[in-house]
Amino acid sequence: MSDIPSIPVTELADDAVVVDVREPEEWAAGHAPGAVHLPLGDIPARIDELPETSASLPVVCRSGGRSGRAVEWLVQQGFDVVNVEGGMQAWNRAGKSMVGGADGQEPTVV
Structure with missing residues (x-):
């Protein structure tokens, strides 16, 4: 996946x-505060929901695999996107802010 544009958290x-291209239960457990939830399988049908940014748009999943596939496909469609290296696991390890969490629990990456 070295030819896929990426960015460290x-x-x-x-x-x-x-x-965030993770599944709904993963999203609910914890996500980045500025994230937009578009599950991987929904992206082609919901491509018009991608946020507009002045820079490359970061795409994240749990560890970087699914988001890498999303970035690869989106680049082919002409979008300026980058894969978040290490996904939400790396985001969490870096101590970055997260929101969500079920039943009042702390947000987590599942």
């Missing part, structure tokens, strides 16, 4: 606008 602000 350390280069993203805690409140950066990112597209």
Whole structure:
């Protein structure tokens, strides 16, 4: 996946606008505060919901695999997107802000 444009989480602000392609239960457990939820399988049908940004749009999943596939496809469609290296696991390890969490629990990555 080295030819897929990517960005380390350390280069993203805690409140950066990112597209989260994880499944609904993963999203509910915890996500970045500025994230837009578009599950991987929904992207082709909901492509018009991608947020507009002045820079490359970061795409994230749990560890980087699904978001890498999304970035690869979106680049082919002409979008300026980048894969978030290490996904939400790396986001969490970097101590970045997260929201969500079921039943009052702390947000987590599942």
